[in-house]
Amino acid sequence: MGKVCCAILLLCSMVIAIPIVNGIDQSPQGVAKWFKNQPKMKEKVTKLHFYFHDQVSGKNPTAVIVAQANTTFQSPNLFGLVVVIDDALTVGPEPNSTIVGRAQGTYSSAGLDDAVAAMSLNFVFTSGAYNGSTLSVLGRNAVLHTYREMPIVGGSGVFRLARGIATAKSYSFNATSGDAIVEYNVVVLHY
Ligand SMILES: *[C@@H]1O[C@H](CO)[C@@H](O)[C@H](O)[C@H]1NC(C)=O
Ligand SMILES: *[C@@H]1O[C@H](CO)[C@@H](O)[C@H](O)[C@H]1NC(C)=O
Ligand SMILES: *[C@@H]1O[C@H](CO)[C@@H](O)[C@H](O)[C@H]1NC(C)=O
Ligand SMILES: *[C@@H]1O[C@H](CO)[C@@H](O)[C@H](O)[C@H]1NC(C)=O
Numbered sequence: 001m002g003k004v005c006c007a008i009l010l011l012c013s014m015v016i017a018i019p020i021v022n023g024i025d026q027s028p029q030g031v032a033k034w035f036k037n038q039p040k041m042k043e044k045v046t047k048l049h050f051y052f053h054d055q056v057s058g059k060n061p062t063a064v065i066v067a068q069a070n071t072t073f074q075s076p077n078l079f080g081l082v083v084v085i086d087d088a089l090t091v092g093p094e095p096n097s098t099i100v101g102r103a104q105g106t107y108s109s110a111g112l113d114d115a116v117a118a119m120s121l122n123f124v125f126t127s128g129a130y131n132g133s134t135l136s137v138l139g140r141n142a143v144l145h146t147y148r149e150m151p152i153v154g155g156s157g158v159f160r161l162a163r164g165i166a167t168a169k170s171y172s173f174n175a176t177s178g179d180a181i182v183e184y185n186v187v188v189l190h191y
Pocket of ligand 2 (some may be wrong): 094
């Protein structure tokens, strides 16, 4: 009985684990083939627009503090705070707007004298043509500036070898709860 269950589980996981994202073969052979063909592919520009919901409050926060220094909460810019996020990305700014992806990763307060978050995160898209594809952001987010430009340093799926710019602009911040909604415009070059 146990063995049968195991076999069924294995079979199911094998079926589920077919490494294809929206028609892209993600097996090592598929990746090798993609690279072989890559010199013939034309680079294109894709623009994305969404809202990022950084929810620290409530019963189901999507942004949680995982580390801090002794001095963090005496520091004017919360220097040393580390936050892990799995924030929803939506079409519009409303909390109930359609979700198109998540922002998963960390940001840390990295400015002694200014309000700066060092961002290290992946956008993972969950709908449409980009479903299952990711973009990686590594950048400096001076949160009080109107526009914060951050590099897109790579991607996966349809965004293989992506490079580009993410521009963040605060949409709303609730000083009581700490929840923020941020508008993102992303422009990427990819194949
Ligand atoms: C930080 O807190 C720990 C434990 O309370 C203490 O031993 C240490 O001296 C503190 N460090 C600083 C820089 O205040
Ligand atoms: C979102 O909420 C607003 C009011 O809170 C409502 O008018 C709207 O229909 C909702 N939209 C969706 C897609 O549920
Ligand atoms: C996205 O892809 C996942 C896994 O391949 C699939 O289960 C899901 O239905 C897709 N979602 C949409 C909106 O296409
Ligand atoms: C801000 O957050 C507080 C505490 O969660 C909540 O009571 C209030 O309604 C929020 N304000 C807005 C404008 O959403």
